[in-house]
Amino acid sequence: MMGNSLLLGSLVCSFAVAVAGLCRAGEIDEAFFELLGDMRSFGCIPDVVTYNTLLHGLYRIDEVDRARNLLKESCLKGEFAPIVVSYTMVISGDMASALGMHKKMLLHGYLPNVVTLTSLVDGYC
Structure with a gap:
């Protein structure tokens, strides 16, 4: 039993590294459609590191709306x-969307950190 969870953990980590590489190369769609599908076919569930890597990749190519949608959809699906x-x-x-996400963050019990608050101030400026 311990071996199976260790193997799955290693697979999730390996997939997360591959997702990060594709995101750095600007190949976001490949990371989404190919690697996430491959992860699931191996019985791996993308973890917070994998999702944050995808969110960061979308943010880097100025696809913030797509990142917001990913966050919403993945949260709704649990x-x-x-x-x-x-x-x-x-x-x-978009500050209306940003404030909405900030409210959701607070509702889920997360307090904003310095980077979060700086992002909000930057948006208002």
């Missing part, structure tokens, strides 16, 4: 529990 970093990456751009 696929992962976002953390402060997850919310902070999608708090930028």
Whole structure:
């Protein structure tokens, strides 16, 4: 039993590294459609690191709306529990959406950190 969970943990980590590589190369769609599908076919569930890597990849190519949608959809499906970093990456751009995400973050019990608050101030400026 311990061996199976160790193997799955290693697979999740390996997939997360591959997702990060594709995101750094700007190959976001491949990370989404190919690797996430492959993860699931191996019985792996993407974790918070994998999702945050995807969110960051979308943020880097200025696809904040797509990142917000990913965060919303994955939370609704119960696929992962976002953390402060997850919310902070999608708090930028359109301030109405950013404030909505900030409220959701607070409702889920997460307090904003310095980066989160700086993102909000930057949006207002």
